[in-house]
Amino acid sequence: MIPILNLAFKDLKILLRDRGGLFFVLVFPLIYALFFGAIFSGEGGQSVMRISVIDQDRSEASQSFLQRLEKSPSLSLEGHSLAEAKALVRRGKLVAYCVLPKGLGESSLFAPSKNPPKILLGIDPSRKAEKGFLQGILTEAWFAGLQETFMNTKKMRAEVDRSLKQAMGAKNLSSVDKARLRDMLVSIDKFYASWEQKRVQVKSMPQSGTTQQSEKPQIQMGPEFIFQGIGPKRVRPASAFEVSFPSSILWGMIACVSAFALSIVKERVRGTFLRLEVAPIPKGSILLGKAFACFLAATAVCVLLLLFASLVFGVRMQAPFKLLVGVLMTAFCFSGIMMFVASLGKTEQAVAGASWAIMIVMMMLGGGMVPLIAMPSWMAQLSDLSPVKWGILSLEGAIWRHFSWMELLPFLGLLLGVGILGLLLGTYLQFRGRGG
Amino acid sequence: MIRAEGLTYSFGSRRAVDDLSLSVQRGCCFGLLGPNGAGKTTTIRMLTGTLVPDSGRVLMDGALDPSQKESKRLIGFAPQALALYDELSARENLAFLGRFYGFSGGALRKRCDEVLELVGLRERAKDLAGSFSGGMKRRLNLACALVHAPKILFLDEPTVGVDPQSRNRIFDNVKDLKAQGMTILYTTHYMEEAERLCDRVAIMDQGRILAEGSVAELKNSYGGTPILRIQVQDQEEELFPIEDPMAEIPRLLAKHPDLVSFEFDRPNLEQVFLRLTGRKLRDQ
Ligand SMILES: Nc1ncnc2c1ncn2[C@@H]1O[C@H](COP(=O)(O)OP(=O)(O)O)[C@@H](O)[C@H]1O
Numbered sequence: 001m002i003p004i005l006n007l008a009f010k011d012l013k014i015l016l017r018d019r020g021g022l023f024f025v026l027v028f029p030l031i032y033a034l035f036f037g038a039i040f041s042g043e044g045g046q047s048v049m050r051i052s053v054i055d056q057d058r059s060e061a062s063q064s065f066l067q068r069l070e071k072s073p074s075l076s077l078e079g080h081s082l083a084e085a086k087a088l089v090r091r092g093k094l095v096a097y098c099v100l101p102k103g104l105g106e107s108s109l110f111a112p113s114k115n116p117p118k119i120l121l122g123i124d125p126s127r128k129a130e131k132g133f134l135q136g137i138l139t140e141a142w143f144a145g146l147q148e149t150f151m152n153t154k155k156m157r158a159e160v161d162r163s164l165k166q167a168m169g170a171k172n173l174s175s176v177d178k179a180r181l182r183d184m185l186v187s188i189d190k191f192y193a194s195w196e197q198k199r200v201q202v203k204s205m206p207q208s209g210t211t212q213q214s215e216k217p218q219i220q221m222g223p224e225f226i227f228q229g230i231g232p233k234r235v236r237p238a239s240a241f242e243v244s245f246p247s248s249i250l251w252g253m254i255a256c257v258s259a260f261a262l263s264i265v266k267e268r269v270r271g272t273f274l275r276l277e278v279a280p281i282p283k284g285s286i287l288l289g290k291a292f293a294c295f296l297a298a299t300a301v302c303v304l305l306l307l308f309a310s311l312v313f314g315v316r317m318q319a320p321f322k323l324l325v326g327v328l329m330t331a332f333c334f335s336g337i338m339m340f341v342a343s344l345g346k347t348e349q350a351v352a353g354a355s356w357a358i359m360i361v362m363m364m365l366g367g368g369m370v371p372l373i374a375m376p377s378w379m380a381q382l383s384d385l386s387p388v389k390w391g392i393l394s395l396e397g398a399i400w401r402h403f404s405w406m407e408l409l410p411f412l413g414l415l416l417g418v419g420i421l422g423l424l425l426g427t428y429l430q431f432r433g434r435g436g
Numbered sequence: 437m438i439r440a441e442g443l444t445y446s447f448g449s450r451r452a453v454d455d456l457s458l459s460v461q462r463g464c465c466f467g468l469l470g471p472n473g474a475g476k477t478t479t480i481r482m483l484t485g486t487l488v489p490d491s492g493r494v495l496m497d498g499a500l501d502p503s504q505k506e507s508k509r510l511i512g513f514a515p516q517a518l519a520l521y522d523e524l525s526a527r528e529n530l531a532f533l534g535r536f537y538g539f540s541g542g543a544l545r546k547r548c549d550e551v552l553e554l555v556g557l558r559e560r561a562k563d564l565a566g567s568f569s570g571g572m573k574r575r576l577n578l579a580c581a582l583v584h585a586p587k588i589l590f591l592d593e594p595t596v597g598v599d600p601q602s603r604n605r606i607f608d609n610v611k612d613l614k615a616q617g618m619t620i621l622y623t624t625h626y627m628e629e630a631e632r633l634c635d636r637v638a639i640m641d642q643g644r645i646l647a648e649g650s651v652a653e654l655k656n657s658y659g660g661t662p663i664l665r666i667q668v669q670d671q672e673e674e675l676f677p678i679e680d681p682m683a684e685i686p687r688l689l690a691k692h693p694d695l696v697s698f699e700f701d702r703p704n705l706e707q708v709f710l711r712l713t714g715r716k717l718r719d720q
């Protein structure tokens with residue numbers, strides 16, 4: 001057997017028998033992914049939707065509509081210009097924007113079907129659940145306005161009067177429709193008139209109209225929603241698990257770094273390295289075997305976690321080949337880092353301390369603890385320096401971010417570069433440390 | 437078989453081995469005897485090619501450099517530290533090492549069984565090395581050095597921290613291996629071991645070899661004369677330096693009919709060491 005394989009298989013066998021090591025390499029990342037995945041998915045469904053309403057009408061009607069929206073517990077309204085709002089929706093900071101166009105208040109209550117009140121909505125088409133929900137809230141608010149009007153008889157009669165005038169003047173209505181509409185509006189007017197009288201003279205009954213119900217009038221009562229494009233399609237994870245699993249994989253990577261860096265020192269201290277140095281194998285292959293074992297373990301951790309994520313939580317793998325490259329490069333990078341970390345101390349305690357300190361900082365800056373989106377700007381800038389971030393982005397790039405090769409390349413390149421650097425520097429420092 | 441010339445090695449400013457030369461004949465068991473810190477381990481590491489000397493050179497089997505692949509196949513090495521993987525079983529430890537020497541499949545299994553048998557661990561083959569006692573670990577440590585049937589065996593303090601049974605087993609193993617013609621370099625700070633096992637002994641202190649020869653030669657040159665202690669009834673113990681005890685005893689009995697007991701202190705390597713350094717081999 002090739003010495004490197006023999007060495008690597010031995011290390012993997014040892015890792016599999018080491019419960020503590022296995023816990024940090026595989027179980028802890030899984031717990032992390034499940035925990036944070038669950039926390040953030042819960043929040044996604046129930047949170048208040050942030051939307052921006054742009055009132056271009058500035059009429060009494062649009063203002064009262066706005067006021068009603070503000071009362072909705074499911075919405076949080078923000079004031080932005082249309083351009084700002086569009087950009088915010090694209091970036092996912094707002095769920096949607098909503099334009100109340102000029103003339104909204106003029107379009108009367110019982111407007112002819114071919115000219116219903118229009119509300120423009122801008123929403124990411126992939127937000128299917130929110131889209132329906134939002135449409136429902138807006139419609140409800142609209143009808144709540146109608147209800148108010150219906151209950152206010154004076155207002156109602158003015159409204160009917162206005163509608164009547166508008167309907168008679170409308171050019172796009174047939175004379176039959178006009179007649180029908182006139183009949184209906186007149187009867188409604190009478191109804192309200194009698195209603196007003198009824199308050200005073202209880203006896204009087206409203207005259208029932210002669211309007212036929214046989215033919216359904218083609219009149220739409222609710223507002224018409226017109227969905228606007230929001231520009232280039234915004235990519236977003238389908239679930240919180242598509243974010244939590246890539247981060248958890250990076251936890252697995254740093255656990256591999258720690259486990260294998262420690263095993264190098266253990267072999268140095270116990271004397272098994274000495275024994276290997278006497279064996280007829282190239283000197284470099286001893287360390288290379290360790291790096292290879294780390295690489296295999298790291299790759300296996302990636303694959304297992306991704307399989308689990310995909311089978312159980314439906315985490316997508318939009319670009320499987322890119323994902324594979326991302327996995328291999330990430331595993332390689334952290335194998336190199338492992339080699340460097342192993343050269344940082346002579347005792348197990350020293351290396352364990354050094355490795356966790358370095359790894360935790362990398363993890364914190366790289367988005368393994370604070371998600372990249374939630375970082376303050378100074379931290380986001382520093383995070384570019386962390387291999388953890390490169391790893392997360394190259395995995396997410398293939399899972400849900402729709403990265404092109406050009407977008408992936410910088411991260412893959414950095415991972416490869418740091419991997420090579422770590423291997424060379426770590427090997428050099430360890431050879432020097434052994435005094436020949 | 438092993439030849440070292442002018443080996444020197446320093447850890448920083450501390451000189452661990454100082455201009456050391458030695459030569460071990462084929463089939464000889466060569467003992468390197470010295471107190472802790474004498475430089476035995478450092479010497480072995482240079483001889484096995486795991487440490488490059490600051491100056492001097494080592495030749496294996498006439499011409500080979502110890503770091504060459506060919507000479508590495510000749511060498512078996514049981515380090516002073518217990519160089520075992522605790523998480524692997526005894527057999528897995530052996531098989532792992534055996535694969536580096538081209539063993540595989542049935543041949544590997546057979547070879548592992550042989551060495552396990554040799555050190556008396558055949559029944560414990562499947563147990564994890566981590567579950568072994570100190571003595572068993574020492575024996576497995578020895579087995580690991582033998583798995584590829586080397587021609588030259590380096591044993592660095594192979595009996596440290598070992599129970600008497602394991603110790604005897606290891607002694608027997610070493611004797612057997614010597615009988616099979618293996619060349620052995622054995623380091624220890626127990627003079628009894630060197631006396632019992634080694635054909636030639638080099639006494640080492642502070643990185644240097646102070647004296648070298650067969651055990652008898654060393655005793656003759658540095659041990660001083662044997663001492664006879666006799667106890668006669670109602671008298672103080674008396675000490676006589678004597679050259680030839682065999683000739684002396686009949687005369688002694690004739691002279692002291694009321695002899696209670698007598699003891700004969702032969703010179704040992706302890707005394708040799710004391711003579712050479714003015715210190716004891718171990719701090720008691
Ligand atoms: N890795 C090391 N770093 C520094 N000094 C060492 C190292 N190994 C051994 N020494 C020193 O070298 C000297 C010889 O050590 P060693 O060869 O281990 O002696 P022995 O095996 O005879 O007990 C000792 O003084 C020891 O302190």
Ligand SMILES: [Mg+2]
Nearest residue numbers: 476477516593
């Ligand atoms: Mg030693």
